[in-house]
Amino acid sequence: MENPVELLQGTLDMLILKAVSLGGLHGYGVLLRLQQLTGGQLQIQQGSLYPALYRLENKRLITSEWGESENKRKAKFYTLTAAGRKQLRAETDLWNRFSDLVAGVLGAIPEES
Numbered sequence: 134m135e136n137p138v139e140l141l142q143g144t145l146d147m148l149i150l151k152a153v154s155l156g157g158l159h160g161y162g163v164l165l166r167l168q169q170l171t172g173g174q175l176q177i178q179q180g181s182l183y184p185a186l187y188r189l190e191n192k193r194l195i196t197s198e199w200g201e202s203e204n205k206r207k208a209k210f211y212t213l214t215a216a217g218r219k220q221l222r223a224e225t226d227l228w229n230r231f232s233d234l235v236a237g238v239l240g241a242i243p244e245e246s
Contacts, residue, residue, distance in 0.1 A: 145177065145185050146194075147228065150213060150221040153195055159208035160186055186211060194220050 152158065152166040163186070164177055189195045194217035202208040213221070 144228075145181060146189060147221065147224040148175075148177075149182070149185055149189060150194060150217055150224070153211050154213045154218065154221055157210050157212040159200075159202055159210050161202075161208075163211070189217070192216075 148167055149163055152163050152170070155166065158166060160179075160183060164179065164182055167175055167177055186195070186197075190197055190211070193214055195211045196214050197209045197211050200208060200210045
């Protein structure tokens with residue numbers, strides 16, 4: 134992969150919530166889904182992912198249940214809670230407003246002298 138995009142601080146939780154909102158996943162499945170959704174441009178390290186999953190579960194934004202992965206291994210599967218859906222909507226709205234503001238600033242045309 135050429136020139137992977139760095140994850141902006143504070144966005145990992147939102148991206149995990151979005152990935153899980155598309156259907157229950159085990160931890161590694163979250164990594165794969167985010168890679169798929171970004172065309173492989175976003176690489177998330179497992180050392181960042183699993184603490185984030187734990188944090189989101191502690192906040193009751195996701196819930197987990199033990200099951201069997203597609204390769205017959207025991208895995209924790211995560212699903213979004215009602216509070217998680219509400220949080221995802223709020224963070225998505227905030228992100229969209231923020232990115233519109235930044236795009237407006239970056240699109241400003243210099244004054245002619």
